[in-house]
Amino acid sequence: MATLQISSSLLRSFLLMFCLFVIPSLSSDSDPLQDFCVGDLKASPSINGFPCKSAVSASDFFYSGLGGPLDTSNPNGVTVAPANVLTFPGLNTLGISMNNVELAPGGVNPPHLHPRATEVGTVIEGLVFVGFLSTNNTLFSKVLNAGEAFVIPRGLVHFQWNVGQVKARMITAFNSQLPGAVVLPSTLFGSKPEIPNAVLTRAFRTDDTTVQNLKSKFAV
Numbered sequence: 378m379a380t381l382q383i384s385s386s387l388l389r390s391f392l393l394m395f396c397l398f399v400i401p402s403l404s405s406d407s408d409p410l411q412d413f414c415v416g417d418l419k420a421s422p423s424i425n426g427f428p429c430k431s432a433v434s435a436s437d438f439f440y441s442g443l444g445g446p447l448d449t450s451n452p453n454g455v456t457v458a459p460a461n462v463l464t465f466p467g468l469n470t471l472g473i474s475m476n477n478v479e480l481a482p483g484g485v486n487p488p489h490l491h492p493r494a495t496e497v498g499t500v501i502e503g504l505v506f507v508g509f510l511s512t513n514n515t516l517f518s519k520v521l522n523a524g525e526a527f528v529i530p531r532g533l534v535h536f537q538w539n540v541g542q543v544k545a546r547m548i549t550a551f552n553s554q555l556p557g558a559v560v561l562p563s564t565l566f567g568s569k570p571e572i573p574n575a576v577l578t579r580a581f582r583t584d585d586t587t588v589q590n591l592k593s594k595f596a597v
Contacts, residue, residue, distance in 0.1 A: 406472035406493075406553050413438075416462050416469030426462060426469045426554060440465040443477040445546065454484025454539070462554040474554050478547040480505065480539035487562050488536045494556030496529040496549055503545025509535035534561065567595030 407425045415437040416427030440460050447456040461474035468474055474494075478486060480503070498507075500521045507527045508518030520540060521527060529535045539545040565572060566588075577588045 406470070409470040409472075411470075413467070414470040416466035418463065418466055427466070429469070430466070437467045440467070443475065443548070445477060445479055446544070447477070447479040449479055449481040449484055449544065453487055454481035455479070455486045455537075457486070461551075461556070468554045470554070472552055472554055474551045474556060476547075476549045476551075478537065478549060480537065480545045480547075482539055482542055482544065484539045484545075486537040487560055488534050489558050489560040490532055490534050491529075491551065491553075491556040491558055492532055494551035494553035495531040496535075496551055496556070497526065498529075498547050498549035499526040500524065501546040501548055503539060503543055504541030505545045505547060506538040506540045507535070508538075509533045562591075563595045566591045567597055569597065 409425075411429075413433075414426070414429040415433050416422075417430035418427060420428045442458055442464055443460055445458070447458055449456050456479055458477040458479075459474065460468070460476065462468045465474075478498075480486065500523050502523055504520060504522060506518060506520050508516055509529045510516055510533060512533070519527070537547065565577065571592065574585050574588045577583075578585055581588070
């Protein structure tokens with residue numbers, strides 16, 4: 378009986394430790410431990426971001442890189458101007474970042490995901506078809522006008538497509554200072570070293586020639 382009580386006590390202690398240490402790690406960026414910590418981008422990042430730089434000025438807390446217009450003359454017809462810790466070091470340890478996304482008529486922000494953040498955005502100009510896929514392959518989508526907003530849950534594949542006749546613009550925000558982006562086409566067909574053709578032909582149920590042709594389009 379005493380052994381059973383000890384085992385039960387140990388189990389409760391383990392569950393408590395799990396809740397205290399594991400569950401918080403499933404959230405986004407860690408909470409800051411000071412008012413601010415402007416990142417020293419010359420140093421190597423740690424778990425909570427970059428080390429704080431010693432000399433801080435007012436300019437560290439303001440950023441002008443979200444303006445436009447952006448050049449969208451590329452194969453996808455989309456350009457993203459990020460305001461994350463790598464471009465705006467004042468965001469270091471604060472757990473937030475933003476993007477200015479502009480799409481040419483017919484332009485597509487290709488299927489991608491952000492492994493470290495949920496995304497919320499609003500259409501500033503134009504008409505944008507926004508969609509994301511759940512883990513059971515359900516597509517949730519809607520055509521958004523200027524002033525309408527969307528949310529993409531963390532880690533889910535999503536895309537944006539300009540279905541209007543003029544350039545479209547969105548402002549997106551993330552609950553991470555560096556949300557990351559895994560862009561599926563370039564990740565699968567432009568990786569270094571390459572994913573073996575045999576894997577891709579089997580996965581996409583196609584032939585070696587098709588896979589090699591796709592790889593040629595994403596080769597860096």
